[in-house]
Amino acid sequence: MKKKLLAIVLTSILGVGSVLTGCGPKEEGTDKKDENKVLKLTYSGTPQPHEKEYIINNFIKKFEEKHNAKVEVDFIAQADAIKKIGTEQETGNIVSDVLFIDTANMAPVGTAYAASPNDYIVGAAPKGTKGAGSTAGAWTYGIQKGAKNKELAEEFIKYALDPEVNYELCVEMGGLLSPIKEVGDMLESSDVIMNAGNKMFETTIVSGVPSTDYTDWNAVKLLYGDLFEKIAETKELPDDAFFNDLQSQLDSLRKLVRK
Known part of the structure; x- marks a missing residue:
C-alpha cells in the first residue's frame, strides 16, 4: 500500500486567556470548602467523541479529585460561545467561571495518524523560496470577569498549565503544540505529530493571523x-x-x- 503524505498545515498553540481578573479582598464568611463549589466551564469548540471522553473522564476528573470539587462542562460551538459570554457580561448574570477556547487544528492530523500509522509519512509543510507556509490556531484558558468561583478557577488554570498535565492533554488531543518549554523537553520519538509540528518553527515566521x-x-x-x-x-x-x-x-x- 502506498503511503500517504500528511502535511502539518495547521499548528495549535496553547495560551492563557487575557480576561483574568485581579485579586480583591475576601469578604468575611465567603470561604467554603471546594467540595461545596461547582466550577462552571464553557468549552468553546467541537472536540471529537474520544477527545470529549478524555476531557471529561480524565483531564477534568483528575482536577475534581485533586481539589475535591465538581466541574460542570458546557460544550458549545464557537459562535454560540461568543453570544453566550457576551450576554452574561451585558446582563451581569455570570454563569461561566472558566472559558476553554479551542481552535486546535493539528488534532485531526494526529487522529488520522494514530488510526493507521503505517499508512502515513508525517512531515512539515513544504518549504519554498520564502519559507514554509502554515496557519496557527490557539488554545486559550481564561477566567471570566465576575466569576463566582474565582479562586477555584485560578486553581484550574494552574492545573491545566502544569507541564505533566499539559503534555498528556496535548498527546490525547491528537498531538498539539504547547508553548510550555518543559512540555517540549518531555517529547519522545513516539510523539510524531508534535515533533513534526515543532519542526515547522525552523522554517516559518510566526505572525498574527x-x-x-x-x-x-x-x-x-x-x-x-x-x-x-x-x-x-x-x-x-x-x-x-x-x-x-x-x-x-x-x-x-x-x-x-x-x-
Missing part, C-alpha cells in the same frame, strides 16, 4: 486544504495555473476597504 481581513476565514483555511490535498495526491508541487487559481479565490475573499 489576518482573519479579520477576510469575509470567511474558514473558506481561507479550506483553500490551504485544497493545496495540500493536491500535493498529497500528486506527490509534487502544483503548476503555476493551480496556484494562480487559488490566489484568485483568496483575493475574492478579502474584505473591501473603503477609501
Whole structure:
C-alpha cells in the first residue's frame, strides 16, 4: 500500500486567556470548602467523541479529585460561545467561571495518524523560496470577569498549565503544540505529530493571523486544504495555473476597504 503524505498545515498553540481578573479582598464568611463549589466551564469548540471522553473522564476528573470539587462542562460551538459570554457580561448574570477556547487544528492530523500509522509519512509543510507556509490556531484558558468561583478557577488554570498535565492533554488531543518549554523537553520519538509540528518553527515566521481581513476565514483555511490535498495526491508541487487559481479565490475573499 502506498503511503500517504500528511502535511502539518495547521499548528495549535496553547495560551492563557487575557480576561483574568485581579485579586480583591475576601469578604468575611465567603470561604467554603471546594467540595461545596461547582466550577462552571464553557468549552468553546467541537472536540471529537474520544477527545470529549478524555476531557471529561480524565483531564477534568483528575482536577475534581485533586481539589475535591465538581466541574460542570458546557460544550458549545464557537459562535454560540461568543453570544453566550457576551450576554452574561451585558446582563451581569455570570454563569461561566472558566472559558476553554479551542481552535486546535493539528488534532485531526494526529487522529488520522494514530488510526493507521503505517499508512502515513508525517512531515512539515513544504518549504519554498520564502519559507514554509502554515496557519496557527490557539488554545486559550481564561477566567471570566465576575466569576463566582474565582479562586477555584485560578486553581484550574494552574492545573491545566502544569507541564505533566499539559503534555498528556496535548498527546490525547491528537498531538498539539504547547508553548510550555518543559512540555517540549518531555517529547519522545513516539510523539510524531508534535515533533513534526515543532519542526515547522525552523522554517516559518510566526505572525498574527489576518482573519479579520477576510469575509470567511474558514473558506481561507479550506483553500490551504485544497493545496495540500493536491500535493498529497500528486506527490509534487502544483503548476503555476493551480496556484494562480487559488490566489484568485483568496483575493475574492478579502474584505473591501473603503477609501
